[in-house]
Amino acid sequence: MSILVTRSSMPDLDEYLKMIESIFTSRWLTNMGPLHQELQKQVSDFLQVPYVSLFVNGHSALEIAYQALDFPEGSEVITTPFTFVSTVNAIVRSGLKPVFCDIKNDDYTLDPAKIENLINENTVAISPVHVYGNVCDVEAIEDIANRYNLKIIYDSAHAFGVQYKGKGIGSFGDISMFSFHATKVFHTIEGGCLTFRDKNLVNIFDRLKDFGLDSSADVSYFAGNAKMDEFRAAMGLCNIKNIDEYIKNRKLAYERYDEKLENISGLQLNKEQKLVKKNYAYYPVCVNPNKFGKSRDEILDRLASRGIFGRKYFYPAINDMKVYINTYGSSNTPIAKSISKNIMCLPLYDGISVNQVDNICDLILG
Numbered sequence: 597m598s599i600l601v602t603r604s605s606m607p608d609l610d611e612y613l614k615m616i617e618s619i620f621t622s623r624w625l626t627n628m629g630p631l632h633q634e635l636q637k638q639v640s641d642f643l644q645v646p647y648v649s650l651f652v653n654g655h656s657a658l659e660i661a662y663q664a665l666d667f668p669e670g671s672e673v674i675t676t677p678f679t680f681v682s683t684v685n686a687i688v689r690s691g692l693k694p695v696f697c698d699i700k701n702d703d704y705t706l707d708p709a710k711i712e713n714l715i716n717e718n719t720v721a722i723s724p725v726h727v728y729g730n731v732c733d734v735e736a737i738e739d740i741a742n743r744y745n746l747k748i749i750y751d752s753a754h755a756f757g758v759q760y761k762g763k764g765i766g767s768f769g770d771i772s773m774f775s776f777h778a779t780k781v782f783h784t785i786e787g788g789c790l791t792f793r794d795k796n797l798v799n800i801f802d803r804l805k806d807f808g809l810d811s812s813a814d815v816s817y818f819a820g821n822a823k824m825d826e827f828r829a830a831m832g833l834c835n836i837k838n839i840d841e842y843i844k845n846r847k848l849a850y851e852r853y854d855e856k857l858e859n860i861s862g863l864q865l866n867k868e869q870k871l872v873k874k875n876y877a878y879y880p881v882c883v884n885p886n887k888f889g890k891s892r893d894e895i896l897d898r899l900a901s902r903g904i905f906g907r908k909y910f911y912p913a914i915n916d917m918k919v920y921i922n923t924y925g926s927s928n929t930p931i932a933k934s935i936s937k938n939i940m941c942l943p944l945y946d947g948i949s950v951n952q953v954d955n956i957c958d959l960i961l962g
C-alpha cells in the first residue's frame with residue numbers, strides 16, 4: 597500500500613455514531629445547532645482564545661474576515677508568497693491587492709525586517725502565515741502594525757494547538773483563521789474558524805456566514821452562506837477529544853525523522869523555535885542539491901517509485917503561479933523563490949509508524 601504525505605485522523609466509528617445519534621432525534625441538521633455551539637466552546641477553550649466563530653471551511657472564513665474589516669476597495673495587504681494559495685486568493689477575492697514580502701530562510705515565515713519598505717498610504721493590513729505550524733515573529737509584526745495602524749490577519753491554517761510563550765497562537769493579531777480540512781491536524785472533514793478579541797465581531801461573523809440576516813430577518817450585508825453543519829461539528833467533537841493523542845503520535849514520527857536526518861550535509865530541517873509548543877503538522881526538509889548530491893525532485897521521484905509520496909509544499913511560490921506571475925513574479929522575493937524550489941514535505945500523520953519513517957529516511961539517504 598502506498599504512503600501519502602498525509603492521512604486523515606479518524607475517531608472510532610462507534611464514537612462518531614454515538615455523537616450523531618442526537619441529530620437523528622432532534623432533526624436539527626445545521627444553522628448553529630447544539631453540536632455546533634458545543635464545538636465552538638470547546639475549540640475556544642482548547643485554543644485559549646476569547647472568541648471563536650465556526651465556518652464551513654477555512655478559506656471562506658478568511659474571506660469573511662476581510663469582509664468584516666471592510667477595507668476600501670483596492671487597499672493593499674502585505675503577505676507571504678510561501679503559503680497555500682488560499683491565503684492570497686482570499687485577499688484578491690475580497691477586492692484587495694496582495695503585496696508580497698519575502699520570508700526568513702530558517703522558519704519560512706514572513707521576514708519582519710522586510711515589511712516596512714512595502715508600506716504605503718494604501719496599506720491596510722498584514723496577513724502572515726504560521727507556515728508548517730512555525731510561529732511568525734508575532735511581536736515584531738505587532739510592533740509594525742501598531743506604528744502604522746494596520747490590522748493583522750493571521751493564516752493559522754497549519755497551527756491548531758500551537759502555543760507561543762504559553763499563549764494560544766490564535767490570540768495574536770486581530771483575527772486568525774484555522775482550517776479544519778480533513779488533512780489538517782484537527783479536522784471537521786471540511787471546516788474552519790476565526791479567532792479574535794473584539795467582541796463586536798461575534799455578531800458580525802454570525803451574520804456574514806448566514807446571508808447577512810439579522811434577528812429581525814432584515815439584511816445589512818451582501819453576505820453568502822458559510823455555516824458549519826451538525827455532522828461536521830460532530831466529527832470535530834470526536835476529534836477534539838482525541839487531539840492530544842493525534843499530536844502525540846505525530847510527535848513520535850517527527851522526532852524519528854529528526855534523529856535520522858539531522859546533521860546530514862545538504863538537508864535543512866525545520867528550525868527549532870524557542871518558547872513554542874509545536875503541533876507537528878508537517879515535516880519540511882529543504883534540500884541543497886550541491887551539498888546533498890541529489891535534488892528535491894530526485895528524492896521525491898525515488899520515494900514515489902516505492903509508492904511513497906512526499907509533496908512539494910510549497911511550490912511554486914504563489915507569485916509565480918499562473919494567475920499571479922504576470923503581475924508579480926518572484927524576483928522581489930528571492931528567498932521564497934529559492935526555498936520553494938528546494939523544499940518538500942515528507943509523509944507525516946497520526947498513525948505513520950517509526951518503521952515507515954526509517955524506511956523513508958533510508959531511501960532518502962541511500
Ligand SMILES: *Cc1c(COP(=O)(O)O)cnc(C)c1O
Pocket residue numbers: 653654655656679680682683725751753754774775776777786787788
Ligand atoms: C488548508 C489551508 C487553507 C484553506 O483552508 P480550507 O479549510 O481548506 O478552506 C488556507 N491556508 C493554508 C495555509 C492552508 O494550508
